[in-house]
Amino acid sequence: MxxxxxxxxxxxxxxxxxxxxxxxxxxxxxxxxxxxxxxxxxxxxxxxxxxxxxxxxxxxxxxxxxxxxxxxxxxxxxxxxxxxxxxxxxxxxxxxxxxxxxxxxxxxxxxxxxxxxxxxxxxxxxxxxxxxxxxxxxxxxxxxxxxxxxxxxxxxxxPERLMDAVNCASGASPAYVFMFIEAMADAVVAQGMPRKQAYAFCSQAVLGAAKMVQETGRHPGDLKDMVCSPAGTTIEGVRMLEKYGMRSAVYEALTACAEKGKKL
Ligand SMILES: NC(=O)c1ccc[n+]([C@@H]2O[C@H](COP(=O)([O-])OP(=O)(O)OC[C@H]3O[C@@H](n4cnc5c(N)ncnc54)[C@H](OP(=O)(O)O)[C@@H]3O)[C@@H](O)[C@H]2O)c1
Known part of the structure; x- marks a missing residue:
């Protein structure tokens, strides 16, 4: 053994x-x-x-x-x-x-x-x-x-001092990404796509975006800008994510996770 x-x-x-x-x-x-x-x-x-x-x-x-x-x-x-x-x-x-x-x-x-x-x-x-x-x-x-x-x-x-950062960065964050994929799929289903197919599209988009961050080494904001054509559809979605506080929600979620970890 x-x-x-x-x-x-x-x-x-x-x-x-x-x-x-x-x-x-x-x-x-x-x-x-x-x-x-x-x-x-x-x-x-x-x-x-x-x-x-x-x-x-x-x-x-x-x-x-x-x-x-x-x-x-x-x-x-x-x-x-x-x-x-x-x-x-x-x-x-x-x-x-x-x-x-x-x-x-x-x-x-x-x-x-x-x-x-x-x-x-x-x-x-x-x-x-x-x-x-x-x-x-x-x-x-x-x-x-x-x-x-x-x-x-x-x-x-x-170094050990970064363990709470790892806890939120990768230990817990898959849960948040699953929630993101689920929420995306709900919206896609509302547009008429069957649920299974919606998960296939949304999860592959997340996987592909993550691979682009890793393989191009480019700034995530730069990669986001590449998708946002002037006067296009994507930037309308970006406006809504900013309006409903996506960045701040993510920041608060990861901070709460790391802080809870420190108290365990
Ligand atoms: N889940 C994650 O994504 C994740 C990520 C990073 C780190 N962790 C850490 O991994 C650890 C385990 O988390 P988990 O999500 O795997 O928990 P979990 O799914 O609830 O599993 C806990 C396991 O511990 C067993 N257990 C409970 N009391 C025991 C005892 N006295 N003796 C022997 N076995 C006992 C349970 O057995 P029974 O099934 O028979 O009750 C079960 O197999 C935690 O410290 C967590 O913080 C988890």
């Missing part, structure tokens, strides 16, 4: 799906724990990995341990398993707000600890993960962590 996940909900499932799809690990090399039988059954059906209801078994069997429960259960879960942790383990947190110092203190002994913020697009190999490490993490560990996160998307090593 190589990798263990304590908690296997939405985020862990997305990460493991990416890891398996990429062929980084075999199903038999990953063990996950859930709180309930229903959770175990879900992990078996969706992922086919080894499952248990015993968190301690995960730490006994694997050396890389992802803590992937909800933030409010981190302390409880760490207390349950911390006496089994050794310097051979690499402990990985995926929780916003829980600092390396907090994790070290709760584990109660010097450990190799990684803090990361992945996102659910990991499920389709298009994740974005920010990673920060403590001083005991070796170059070899960091390379292994990067191999894991690269298996389901892109990876950036960042």
């Amino acid at each position: 190589k990798v263990g996940f304590i908690g296997c909900g939405n985020m862990a499932t997305a990460m493991i799906s990416g890891m398996l799809k990429n062929g980084l690990y075999e199903k038999e090399e990953i063990i996950v724990s859930n709180l309930t039988e229903a959770g175990s059954k879900r992990s078996q059906e969706k992922l086919g990995v080894v499952t248990t209801l015993n968190n301690r078994e995960v730490v006994e069997k694997a050396k890389v341990i992802f803590l992937a429960v909800k933030p409010q259960f981190y302390e409880e879960v760490i207390n349950e398993v911390k006496d089994l942790f050794t310097l051979e383990h690499l402990v990985v947190s995926i929780c916003p707000g829980k600092t390396l110092a907090w994790l070290e203190e709760k584990c109660g002994q010097p450990l190799r600890i990684v803090r990361m913020m992945p996102n659910t697009p990991a499920m389709v190999g298009a994740g974005m993960t920010g990673v920060t490490i403590n001083e005991r993490v070796t170059d070899e560990d960091a390379a292994m962590v990067k191999a894991i996160t690269d298996s389901f998307g892109k990876t950036e090593f960042i």
Whole structure:
């Protein structure tokens, strides 16, 4: 057994799906724990990995341990398993707000600890993960962590002070983009297009626009201007987005997300 996940909900499932799809690990090399039988059954059906209801078994069997429960259960879960942790383990947190110092203190002994913020697009190999490490993490560990996160998307090593920024930039923002796509599709359906086709058009437009930002390196405002022909239709929509406060709504949403993360 190589990798263990304590908690296997939405985020862990997305990460493991990416890891398996990429062929980084075999199903038999990953063990996950859930709180309930229903959770175990879900992990078996969706992922086919080894499952248990015993968190301690995960730490006994694997050396890389992802803590992937909800933030409010981190302390409880760490207390349950911390006496089994050794310097051979690499402990990985995926929780916003829980600092390396907090994790070290709760584990109660010097450990190799990684803090990361992945996102659910990991499920389709298009994740974005920010990673920060403590001083005991070796170059070899960091390379292994990067191999894991690269298996389901892109990876950036960042200073810990930027973790709350990563939380809103990529951890949470897929939710906002899904809301944007849903709202676009509603309007398109109102124009007469069937819903499924509306999602196909709107999601591809979002994907294409994101690719243009990444691949051209041009300023997003510049790319927006390219779409807005003088006296055309697009600029009318831009006027409405400005009127209804789109920029400020997005700014406030990401700020609220980052601020909440700091308090967890
Ligand atoms: N969702 C995201 O997009 C995202 C992005 C970045 C980071 N994160 C972070 O990832 C972590 C997990 O979030 P999530 O969205 O995956 O949550 P989730 O879908 O609610 O999953 C939580 C998982 O934890 C299990 N669990 C709860 N208590 C447990 C315990 N005492 N022992 C073992 N397992 C336990 C649950 O099992 P049952 O199913 O059996 O109840 C479930 O599998 C959070 O810290 C979150 O902040 C999430």
